[in-house]
Amino acid sequence: MRQTTASAHYDWLTITLHWLTALDVIFLFASFQVWSRLERGTPLRHDLQSLHISCGILLALLMVVRIFWRVSKGRRLPPASASRVVHIGAKSVHGLLYLLLIAQVALGFLFRWAQGEPFAFFGFGDLSDLVYIEGSLRKLLGSLHYYNAWLIIALAGGHAVVALLHHYVLRDGTLKRMIPGAK
Template identity: 30%
Template structure:
């Protein structure tokens, strides 16, 4: 059984954990009423997680282009191979689209993103109160799409492990 490289595994699981953390934090912070110090702190952490996911996704994409992933098992049906490949494309698109939509939503509100409280990211657009609700909705829709895609991906991996027993999940386990 061919496996993913250790670097691919590290990036996969690290990005997965960060996406889950950002999603959970996003749910918590948006439920806090008013504008409190805790809410502001959570928003900062959420943005930092998003920027980190974006950077690691770029690194992961470069790694994947330079390191061919293991082939699908021969026992896998052609439609499952196409679905798996399609889901990977969707996940990569969302790993970029979700953080970028959040970034532009923040900029539309006139708030710069200061990574880890140390480095201000470039301000690529001026505050835009008309665009702000649109970008907020785009970020929300993309985030829910990401949650659905991650859940489907995880369920498919578990199906391969417990039902098909074809080693698909073990290829990505350290």
């Protein structure tokens, strides 16, 4: 076991974007799990779907900001592990998470456009007329959106487990780099 202390944290914007994305993804997944068990046409189901759509648009905005920040100003830290294999694995998982999240946003937008229903951001504006997607693609896009969500949850869950492993078993400070104010 390697026991070190984290000497560097990510910058506040990187940390904020990370945790906002995590909370948004958890809400998006949980909201679907709840509304899919509710009777069609109920106000709660409709409200959860509307909130899901708004939080999906929020995820799109978060991803745009995250990508811009990462390629332009985001703080680069040295690898937490001395192992090149571990470093490449971590970079690969992060890259795959970014790709899956971007795909999820795109699939969500396409799915909603294929449904031809209102598509607003917390009640403001309506994006439903921006793009026309043939309604016959609705089922395919919905399935891809659904299964991609499960891939994200599985990969993000693994990401969280590995972060906890770093913290409690390896004690290498990896998790503390992403927690504001951690010493």
